[in-house]
Amino acid sequence: MSGLSPRAALALALLILLLLALPLAANSYLVSVAVVALFAAYFGQAWNIMTGFAGQLSLGHALYVGLGAYAAAALFTHWGVSPWLGMVAGMAVAGLAGAFIAALSFRFRVGGVYFALLTIAFAEFTRILFDHFPWVGSTEGLFLPVKNLDHDDPLHLSGSPAMFYYLLLALTLALLALSHHLLNRRAGYYWQAIREDEEAARALGIDVFRYKVAAMALSAALTALGGGFLAFYDKNLYPDTSFAIGRSIDIITAPIIGGLGTLIGPILGAFVLTGLGETMTWATDAFGIIGLKQFAYGAALLAIVVFQPAGLWPWLKRLARLDAPAPRR
Amino acid sequence: MSASILEVNGLSKRFRGLQAVDDVSFAVPRGGIVALIGPNGAGKTTTFNLIAGAIPPDAGRVRLDGVDITGFRADRACHAGIARTFQLVKPFGALSVLENVVVGALKATAHMPTARRAALDLLERLGLAEKASLPAASLTLPERKRLETARALATRPKILLLDEVMSGLRPTEIDAMVATFAVLVRESGLSILLTEHVMRAVMALSHHIVVLHHGQKICEGTPEVVARDPQVLECYLGHTPH
Numbered sequence: 347m348s349g350l351s352p353r354a355a356l357a358l359a360l361l362i363l364l365l366l367a368l369p370l371a372a373n374s375y376l377v378s379v380a381v382v383a384l385f386a387a388y389f390g391q392a393w394n395i396m397t398g399f400a401g402q403l404s405l406g407h408a409l410y411v412g413l414g415a416y417a418a419a420a421l422f423t424h425w426g427v428s429p430w431l432g433m434v435a436g437m438a439v440a441g442l443a444g445a446f447i448a449a450l451s452f453r454f455r456v457g458g459v460y461f462a463l464l465t466i467a468f469a470e471f472t473r474i475l476f477d478h479f480p481w482v483g484s485t486e487g488l489f490l491p492v493k494n495l496d497h498d499d500p501l502h503l504s505g506s507p508a509m510f511y512y513l514l515l516a517l518t519l520a521l522l523a524l525s526h527h528l529l530n531r532r533a534g535y536y537w538q539a540i541r542e543d544e545e546a547a548r549a550l551g552i553d554v555f556r557y558k559v560a561a562m563a564l565s566a567a568l569t570a571l572g573g574g575f576l577a578f579y580d581k582n583l584y585p586d587t588s589f590a591i592g593r594s595i596d597i598i599t600a601p602i603i604g605g606l607g608t609l610i611g612p613i614l615g616a617f618v619l620t621g622l623g624e625t626m627t628w629a630t631d632a633f634g635i636i637g638l639k640q641f642a643y644g645a646a647l648l649a650i651v652v653f654q655p656a657g658l659w660p661w662l663k664r665l666a667r668l669d670a671p672a673p674r675r
Numbered sequence: 676m677s678a679s680i681l682e683v684n685g686l687s688k689r690f691r692g693l694q695a696v697d698d699v700s701f702a703v704p705r706g707g708i709v710a711l712i713g714p715n716g717a718g719k720t721t722t723f724n725l726i727a728g729a730i731p732p733d734a735g736r737v738r739l740d741g742v743d744i745t746g747f748r749a750d751r752a753c754h755a756g757i758a759r760t761f762q763l764v765k766p767f768g769a770l771s772v773l774e775n776v777v778v779g780a781l782k783a784t785a786h787m788p789t790a791r792r793a794a795l796d797l798l799e800r801l802g803l804a805e806k807a808s809l810p811a812a813s814l815t816l817p818e819r820k821r822l823e824t825a826r827a828l829a830t831r832p833k834i835l836l837l838d839e840v841m842s843g844l845r846p847t848e849i850d851a852m853v854a855t856f857a858v859l860v861r862e863s864g865l866s867i868l869l870t871e872h873v874m875r876a877v878m879a880l881s882h883h884i885v886v887l888h889h890g891q892k893i894c895e896g897t898p899e900v901v902a903r904d905p906q907v908l909e910c911y912l913g914h915t916p917h
Contacts, residue, residue: 551754
């Protein structure tokens with residue numbers, strides 16, 4: 347399904363080396379931009395499992411970012427729980443929430459656009475709930491005590507953008523490895539079969555309901571893990587931004603631009619879009635044209651949908667002939 | 676161990692006002708090939724759907740290898756040993772031809788190399804080995820029908836339900852498919868229940884024929900008996916020959 351050709355393996359190795367060396371050569375602004383790109387790449391990959399692999403459109407993944415962020419942050423500020431343990435708790439909460447939403451929807455045969463609407467509804471419902479949840483600061487927000495900014499402390503997730511850069515790079519590569527692993531196992535084959543045709547999948551012995559719920563739970567838990575890092579990177583949380591529809595849309599843009607259902611697509615899309623966004627921000631300042639960034643985003647999305655609907659990665663792969671060799675016996 | 680691999684008793688299904696399948700009973704002997712024929716709308720595909728678990732029956736029982744599987748969901752029917760193809764083919768279009776068959780083979784094993792080898796063997800048998808790495812969406816209709824068959828066989832069924840896999844094939848291709856199925860049944864002890872409009876295939880392949888008309892069984896027997904039955908000729912040709 348996604349065996350790597352020697353050319354592709356070499357390209358990947360070079361890219362990873364380049365990414366590892368980036369903070370050594372770049373200024374702090376570029377590192378912060380790269381962190382933004384890595385967050386987008388990670389969330390895009392997590393969403394891709396559910397929508398790209400298993401074909402179930404979620405438009406409410408901000409819900410899981412928010413749950414993961416709030417769980418880790420609240421446990422830390424109230425009880426001094428280690429961020430790492432807090433993130434595990436966040437993953438469990440989000441995984442359960444994802445499984446619940448999926449089970450509810452698929453049990454009652456809610457699919458397609460109606461399922462997508464339901465995912466938005468749950469994210470919005472949770473946002474309003476958190477607006478009235480004093481333990482996590484309601485609309486006033488939840489703030490993480492800032493300390494030790496002068497040195498990196500990965501154990502307490504406090505430190506420079508470069509530290510977060512390396513943590514997120516590791517996280518993104520780990521999720522890439524996990525996605526690759528899953529895609530080449532029974533789960534990945536079954537998810538894709540379900541995405542392509544549920545009735546045919548069922549006729550081949552696949553418990554469609556179980557595999558869809560599992561995809562959603564896994565995708566949600568992984569998204570929440572990223573949310574935990576985001577909480578300690580941003581150091582402040584508001585329901586209005588944490589659970590925002592805008593964030594859900596941002597999460598899905600990178601994988602769609604890069605290549606839905608592909609392994610590299612979400613990462614490529616994230617870097618292209620973040621690069622484009624920063625260039626446009628610079629251009630906005632330089633030329634004083636308001637809204638250039640939003641315009642560029644829209645134009646990029648439109649161009650992809652019209653000219654390369656499968657995304658940038660499948661197109662690049664063809665151009666660079668990185669396809670896997672034909673299967674042998 | 677009963678002599679029949681599949682026993683269908685009094686199967687009935689009603690859609691709104693239409694009695695699609697009405698008290699149909701028949702059996703498929705172990706290692707046998709039985710054809711279900713009849714004019715369009717006779718209830719053949721509905722009967723398939725009732726057996727394979729795509730829809731639950733209103734009445735009647737389905738027994739597979741002595742086990743009652745009536746009303747089993749399709750995935751559980753598959754695990755019980757039923758595999759089927761769809762008349763309107765349903766390939767996993769974005770997956771390669773090989774990957775399509777691997778999905779079926781993963782029922783029997785989670786070990787990827789084993790599943791791939793089994794899938795490649797089946798592609799070879801059905802003459803699709805050359806196309807293994809192409810996307811399934813790129814296949815022609817006859818090729819897609821063969822892919823459906825390979826994918827269904829990959830689940831290692833006790834009985835294979837073939838829903839019009841020969842339609843659209845050229846006579847030489849039909850003969851090749853008939854030969855393939857004859858070999859499969861002889862070598863692996865597979866049993867087959869098929870519906871088919873291509874009489875050339877039905878007559879060459881089946882040991883036993885069940886004729887449906889308006890959801891009811893009107894006749895059954897060997898190909899020779901069925902071909903001479905006045906009721907069958909009536910419903911197929913619209914008149915009894917003199």
